[in-house]
Amino acid sequence: LLHGARKMEDYGRFLALLISALLVGFVSVVCSLVWVFHYRGGLSWDGSPREFNWHPVLIITGFVFIQGIAIIVYRLPWTWKCSKLLMKFIHAGLNTIAMILAIVSMVAVFEFHNARNIPNMYSLHSWIGLTAVIFYALQLFLGFAVFLLPFAPIPLRAALMPIHVFSGLTIFATVIATALMGITEKLIFSLKNPAYSASPPEATFVNCLGVLLVIFGALILWMASRSHWKRPLEENAKVLRPIGGTPEGTEAESTMTDGSNADRSDLRINSEAARKQNLKLDEAGQRSTM
Numbered sequence: 001l002l003h004g005a006r007k008m009e010d011y012g013r014f015l016a017l018l019i020s021a022l023l024v025g026f027v028s029v030v031c032s033l034v035w036v037f038h039y040r041g042g043l044s045w046d047g048s049p050r051e052f053n054w055h056p057v058l059i060i061t062g063f064v065f066i067q068g069i070a071i072i073v074y075r076l077p078w079t080w081k082c083s084k085l086l087m088k089f090i091h092a093g094l095n096t097i098a099m100i101l102a103i104v105s106m107v108a109v110f111e112f113h114n115a116r117n118i119p120n121m122y123s124l125h126s127w128i129g130l131t132a133v134i135f136y137a138l139q140l141f142l143g144f145a146v147f148l149l150p151f152a153p154i155p156l157r158a159a160l161m162p163i164h165v166f167s168g169l170t171i172f173a174t175v176i177a178t179a180l181m182g183i184t185e186k187l188i189f190s191l192k193n194p195a196y197s198a199s200p201p202e203a204t205f206v207n208c209l210g211v212l213l214v215i216f217g218a219l220i221l222w223m224a225s226r227s228h229w230k231r232p233l234e235e236n237a238k239v240l241r242p243i244g245g246t247p248e249g250t251e252a253e254s255t256m257t258d259g260s261n262a263d264r265s266d267l268r269i270n271s272e273a274a275r276k277q278n279l280k281l282d283e284a285g286q287r288s289t290m
Contacts, residue, residue, distance in 0.1 A: 011077060014229055018072070021219035025065040028212045032060040035209065039202045040190075045108070047115030054108040056183060062101025063136075063175050064213060068220040070094035071172060074231045075223055087231075088148050095140050102133050125181040132174045139167055169224060176217040180210050 036043060036053035043057070044050040073079070073091050106129075113120050121130065146152040146160055183206050187196045194200045223229060 010228065014075070014077070014223065017219055017223055018076070021068065021072075021216060021223070024212055024216045024219065025068060028209060028216055029057075029061050029065055031205070031209045031212065032057045035202075035206055039205070047111060049112070051108050051115075052112040055105045056179075056186070058101040058105035058108070059175075059179055059182070060213070062098040062105075063132075064179060064216065066094055066098040066101070067172055067175065068216060070098065071168065071220055072223050075229050080231055084231075092140075092144060092148055095136075095143070099136060099140055102136065106130070106133060123185060125178060125185050128174065129178045129182065132171055132178055135167065136171050136175075139164070139171060169221060173217060173221065176213055179213055183210055 036050075036057055040053050041050050043053050045054070070091055073094065074087055079087055110120060112118070121127065142160070143164060146157055147164070187203055187206055191200060191203060196203050
């Protein structure tokens with residue numbers, strides 16, 4: 001009874017954090033749109049400042065919000081009955097969408113700078129931002145090659161899994177920090193009369209957007225770092241059996257005669273060994289921890 005109450009409490013806490021994260025992330029995306037349409041003139045693709053405005057909108061939408069969802073998609077309890085391969089495709093798909101939006105946002109910045117003869121890649125924001133995009137692309141490529149495709153050996157997956165997890169969370173945290181630098185830099189450059197230091201309404205509004213990004217990042221990292229909210233191994237394990245065979249506990253086993261207790265015992269032992277082997281394989285590399 002106490003164990004069940006604890007599970008319900010943990011589930012309720014996770015659900016509350018998940019709803020909070022989704023709400024904060026969605027509001028952040030809406031605020032980025034309000035910022036560029038209400039204060040910065042909207043969006044276009046003509047080399048004007050409106051083309052630059054795609055950059056914060058796409059970064060917050062893809063590189064922050066969608067990437068955050070991709071990180072915790074394995075933690076959703078109602079997906080634990082789904083195929084692990086399906087969840088891998090969803091995880092990879094969300095990260096691919098985030099990567100595409102990040103690249104488009106970078107193209108918008110470079111085209112705007114080139115149209116206005118503004119130097120590229122001179123600020124710390126641009127250095128760290130481009131580095132994050134490059135490492136994110138590398139992370140995505142290695143994720144596909146090692147964990148999604150069935151060709152990588154188990155020892156390689158086991159060796160790369162901790163690196164995959166750590167680098168994914170590090171990139172996400174770096175993206176949040178880079179976004180904060182970027183919106184601050186944009187306010188300093190854009191607000192002249194009144195200046196940013198005078199705290200005009202736009203400055204206050206965008207500062208609040210930055211706070212929302214920090215809250216969203218903290219919620220995602222907290223959910224991703226709680227080991228007791230990981231996808232249970234038992235949900236991933238499948239009993240190995242020959243083609244045409246039947247799983248443990250089915251009619252094939254129940255039709256054994258009373259004199260076949262030894263065979264029944266062997267079946268249970270073999271099935272248990274197969275289950276443990278699957279758990280080992282799952283731990284070694286089939287399991288994504290984000």
